[in-house]
Amino acid sequence: MRPVRVVHLGLGGFFRAHQAWYTGAAPDAEQWGIAAFTGRSPDLADQLRRQDGKYTLIVRGPAHDEMSVQRAVVAAHSGTDHAVWCDYLARPEVAVVTLTVTEAAYRRDRTGDLDLDDPGIRADLEALRHGGDPLTVPGRLVAGLAARRAARAGSLAVVSCDNLPGNGPATEQVIGGLAEAVEPALAAWITEHVSFVTTMVDRITPRTTADDVRAVATRTGWADQVPVVTEPFTEWVLGGEFPSGRPAWEAAGARFADDVHPYETRKLFLLNGGHSLLAYAGSALGHDTIAEAVTDPVCRRWLDQWWDEAVRHVPLPAADLTTYRAALLERFANPRIRHTLAQIAADGSQKLPIRVLPVVRAERAAGRTPAGAARILAAWIEHLRGIGAPVDDAAAGPYRDRAGSVREVITLLAPDLADDEALLTAIGGACRTG
Numbered sequence: 001m002r003p004v005r006v007v008h009l010g011l012g013g014f015f016r017a018h019q020a021w022y023t024g025a026a027p028d029a030e031q032w033g034i035a036a037f038t039g040r041s042p043d044l045a046d047q048l049r050r051q052d053g054k055y056t057l058i059v060r061g062p063a064h065d066e067m068s069v070q071r072a073v074v075a076a077h078s079g080t081d082h083a084v085w086c087d088y089l090a091r092p093e094v095a096v097v098t099l100t101v102t103e104a105a106y107r108r109d110r111t112g113d114l115d116l117d118d119p120g121i122r123a124d125l126e127a128l129r130h131g132g133d134p135l136t137v138p139g140r141l142v143a144g145l146a147a148r149r150a151a152r153a154g155s156l157a158v159v160s161c162d163n164l165p166g167n168g169p170a171t172e173q174v175i176g177g178l179a180e181a182v183e184p185a186l187a188a189w190i191t192e193h194v195s196f197v198t199t200m201v202d203r204i205t206p207r208t209t210a211d212d213v214r215a216v217a218t219r220t221g222w223a224d225q226v227p228v229v230t231e232p233f234t235e236w237v238l239g240g241e242f243p244s245g246r247p248a249w250e251a252a253g254a255r256f257a258d259d260v261h262p263y264e265t266r267k268l269f270l271l272n273g274g275h276s277l278l279a280y281a282g283s284a285l286g287h288d289t290i291a292e293a294v295t296d297p298v299c300r301r302w303l304d305q306w307w308d309e310a311v312r313h314v315p316l317p318a319a320d321l322t323t324y325r326a327a328l329l330e331r332f333a334n335p336r337i338r339h340t341l342a343q344i345a346a347d348g349s350q351k352l353p354i355r356v357l358p359v360v361r362a363e364r365a366a367g368r369t370p371a372g373a374a375r376i377l378a379a380w381i382e383h384l385r386g387i388g389a390p391v392d393d394a395a396a397g398p399y400r401d402r403a404g405s406v407r408e409v410i411t412l413l414a415p416d417l418a419d420d421e422a423l424l425t426a427i428g429g430a431c432r433t434g
């Protein structure tokens with residue numbers, strides 16, 4: 001069996017379509033088994049264990065599916081198996097920890113620091129000080145790294161694969177903040193022994209449906225209960241050190257760059273910002289999926305308007321951005337990928353500050369009022385008012401309470417923009433209600 005040298009937290013669809021695919025496609029795949037942990041629920045881990053970690057990857061093109069059995073995951077565990085998690089991290093041969101845990105799991109405050117007022121973080125601080133089991137992602141990472149220090153197992157790389165700008169430093173900041181609060185010497189050990197790698201990850205991976213499960217059984221004869229559907233396109237750009245080695249991901253198409261920022265900005269603004277626009281404004285028009293929304297001429301015009309604003313703030317050549325936009329339109333329009341607007345609409349209060357607000361601020365600094373960005377904010381406010389996709393965001397409460405007033409929502413979301421009358425007027429004007 002492949003030895004476990006990578007540990008993953010956030011076992012779900014995207015990890016299996018992306019990082020696990022690159023690892024399995026690398027020429028040294030036999031040396032790099034992955035032990036993967038779910039966030040909390042044991043279900044996916046239980047099923048994968050029944051399948052010896054194997055699952056079918058369905059690469060869904062506009063015309064047909066390609067299916068292959070993926071074998072990089074050699075062990076699957078429930079996120080609640082804390083002792084097992086610490087045991088892996090304490091092994092010297094484990095060289096890489098990867099993460100796909102959603103933006104919200106980083107528990108950051110508005111400045112990007114760890115939110116020490118978060119009840120989960122407060123509970124984890126107690127657990128970490130008194131030998132209990134932490135539950136949050138920062139808590140579990142700090143506990144795992146403490147176990148590694150105690151075992152003198154040496155250095156490793158932590159690789160965030162979530163849609164956060166500067167996800168390496170962002171992870172370092174929350175882990176460092178929590179470790180410092182637990183024990184300053186642990187924080188110092190982490191600084192010396194842990195490399196936080198920054199990545200741009202891209203492969204549209206919708207939730208698996210019952211039809212997908214049936215399609216695999218029909219085509220292959222294997223009753224795989226947990227296949228993953230993804231698009232043909234895939235991209236991974238990484239920047240940072242791997243002090244104890246890594247799979248030869250570059251041989252499978254990953255790129256290593258000194259500066260990941262231009263690529264992550266391009267992706268966050270154009271792809272993820274475009275997704276958020278379609279999720280809120282498209283669902284308000286009655287659409288269910290990205291492919292449906294992007295083929296509606298009204299949504300398409302709004303998407304172009306947003307992209308025209310956003311590209312001004314992506315530090316890449318104009319020709320590259322034109323090519324990227326054209327490719328994105330094809331990806332979004334793939335009629336066989338059922339990427340639901342409801343899935344993408346989740347956690348808006350965590351996503352919009354990353355995908356949309358930087359463009360708003362840059363446009364306002366340049367003296368322009370960005371109508372495309374204002375439309376995204378307006379559509380999100382209307383979503384909070386009950387229009388379009390349902391609200392699925394643990395942090396949405398205070399925003400919903402204020403949803404009747406554009407000014408109050410923006411004051412909470414971005415206090416620096418609260419007195420920007422031109423912007424508030426543009427957002428209010430783009431709202432269809434109130």
Ligand SMILES: NC(=O)c1ccc[n+]([C@@H]2O[C@H](COP(=O)([O-])OP(=O)(O)OC[C@H]3O[C@@H](n4cnc5c(N)ncnc54)[C@H](O)[C@@H]3O)[C@@H](O)[C@H]2O)c1
Pocket residue numbers: 009010011012013014015037038039040041100101102103104105136137161162163201202203204205206
């Ligand atoms: N799906 C995509 O197209 C895609 C593409 C690029 C990046 N991503 C990144 O990957 C993340 C996961 O996407 P997915 O499609 O695999 O979702 P998923 O729902 O299939 O899996 C998410 C995993 O993260 C865990 N998780 C969720 N919230 C958590 C929390 N608060 N604390 C701890 N663990 C938590 C879940 O338990 C699960 O194991 C996204 O949020 C995004 O940051 C996804």
Ligand SMILES: O=P(O)(O)OC[C@@H](O)[C@@H](O)[C@H](O)[C@H](O)CO
Pocket residue numbers: 102103163201202203204205271272275276343344
């Ligand atoms: O995964 P999220 O929740 O951060 O965002 C939803 C989508 O925008 C996202 O998953 C994209 O499909 C993905 O980032 C494409 O690579």
